[in-house]
Amino acid sequence: MHKSAYMNMDKHVDIFKALSDNTRLRIMRLLIHAGRELCVCEITDSLQESHYNVSRQLKELKIAGLVREQKAGRWVLYSILKAKDKFQKFILHAVENIPEDIFITDLQRLKIRLSLRKDGKCVIGLKSKEWGK
Amino acid sequence: MHKSAYMNMDKHVDIFKALSDNTRLRIMRLLIHAGRELCVCEITDSLQESHYNVSRQLKELKIAGLVREQKAGRWVLYSILKAKDKFQKFILHAVENIPEDIFITDLQRLKIRLSLRKDGKCVIGLKSKEWGK
DNA sequence: TTATTATATGCATAAAAGTGCATATATGAA
């Protein structure tokens, strides 16, 4: 399509596009469920995906404006960015309302992974390999 | 990602994917706004896209379960399929809540196009060319 | 400094998606 000023729906299309991928949707649901910041290795272990893939998909979610990033030493923490308009609110509600059983394994692994935090912080690195991918 | 039974989020990903395209998003918004069945040529004229592209994108929306199709003689009428679960409800609300000004030109052309109906039905074919694409 | 570790990214490749053109299908009209 030719683009013009009055048809700038790219931002919205980009958000749909960001959610059009299994890994990214799993990350979004994980972050929504967690309701707090998670570091890359916690997400990676919960999903049992490659760390570089998780890293890349997080970047795309960030570009789309769905998550935010915060550095904490060697760790980088990601969390859901508060919805800025009605559109984003409904999008987040949609993701929230996908049946939980689809994500249950991710969520169970997250629970275990979070129990390994010390003082509310992740202190270990990637455990995916040890957990037997 | 490898697929397995407990991770069947394809349906949801497919819906996001269906909305990850400018043309398809414009069609969705047009149908939501119209609140009734529209034939392919009415949609084509409103969007001023090629008829074969509109036809193709409608098919994808149908496969994703977002619209339904009904034949009426030579015409094929499309309309928004009622949401079957919370997820779809929120998705439709999201699309509804994208600022209207982005779609205003499409909506204006639809209004004109609908005024050409006779007995509530489209009786002319494609007018895009005459309308000066 | 050097080593370690958490995260990010460039490159290569494969798969998927978007789209124009030509053509096919299907229904109604003549």
Place this chain on the structure above:
DNA sequence: TTCATATATGCACTTTTATGCATATAATAA
């Protein structure tokens, strides 16, 4: 039947996206 018209689709081509591997960056520890 033959023609016209509304819609659909196969093919070809280009662009985009996904992803593994290797490597780079950045922060901490030793």
